Amino acid sequence: MSVEHRELAAGRWSRMSFVEQMANTGSEVERTMLWRQKGSPDYSMRAFCRALELLDLTMADRRNRGRLRELARLREALADYFYGDNRFASSDELWRGYFLAFARAARPGGPG
Numbered sequence: 002m003s004v005e006h007r008e009l010a011a012g013r014w015s016r017m018s019f020v021e022q023m024a025n026t027g028s029e030v031e032r033t034m035l036w037r038q039k040g041s042p043d044y045s046m047r048a049f050c051r052a053l054e055l056l057d058l059t060m061a062d063r064r065n066r067g068r069l070r071e072l073a074r075l076r077e078a079l080a081d082y083f084y085g086d087n088r089f090a091s092s093d094e095l096w097r098g099y100f101l102a103f104a105r106a107a108r109p110g111g112p113g
Contacts, residue, residue: 027100
């Protein structure tokens, strides 16, 4: 898989807070859902690959070592929802709610 977020992978990602990292990952997850709803599986897959890339960068950030188990489970659940059997019974609404909390917290004046 090629690197889509070259500037982020080159070090900018590690300068973001965990909350900002998760909010950005959530933006790609949202794009994945929107393209899927529009019936564009290729664009949906591209957005999902970018979401996984951002999640992998988050997992590689040494500051997030204590969250590695949670992040790995998140990655597993996202892959299961978008391209697996949805064993965890996820939904678009569930993922929107999960990532919305990070987006709100990352806004100026938000907690975190």
